[in-house]
Amino acid sequence: MTDAKVAVDYGMPAMNYKTSAMLHGIRYQAVVDFSMSGPWAITVKITRAGKAQAVKLNVDVK
Numbered sequence: 001m002t003d004a005k006v007a008v009d010y011g012m013p014a015m016n017y018k019t020s021a022m023l024h025g026i027r028y029q030a031v032v033d034f035s036m037s038g039p040w041a042i043t044v045k046i047t048r049a050g051k052a053q054a055v056k057l058n059v060d061v062k
Helices: none
Strands: 005-012 015-024 028-029 039-049 051-061
Touching: none
Parallel strands: none
Antiparallel strands: 005 015, 005 039, 015 028, 039 051
């Protein structure tokens, strides 16, 4: 799947960030900056052929 739009939202309470994922070969890659330790929520949104899906992840940065 190389024809998708992939966006990444991430943040902690009172802090929200967004970045886009870029296609590199057959993989989408995004750079996120975890500016401090603690629990971060990440949402990856994938849009392809007019349909959208999302996956939510929680990460505890040490």
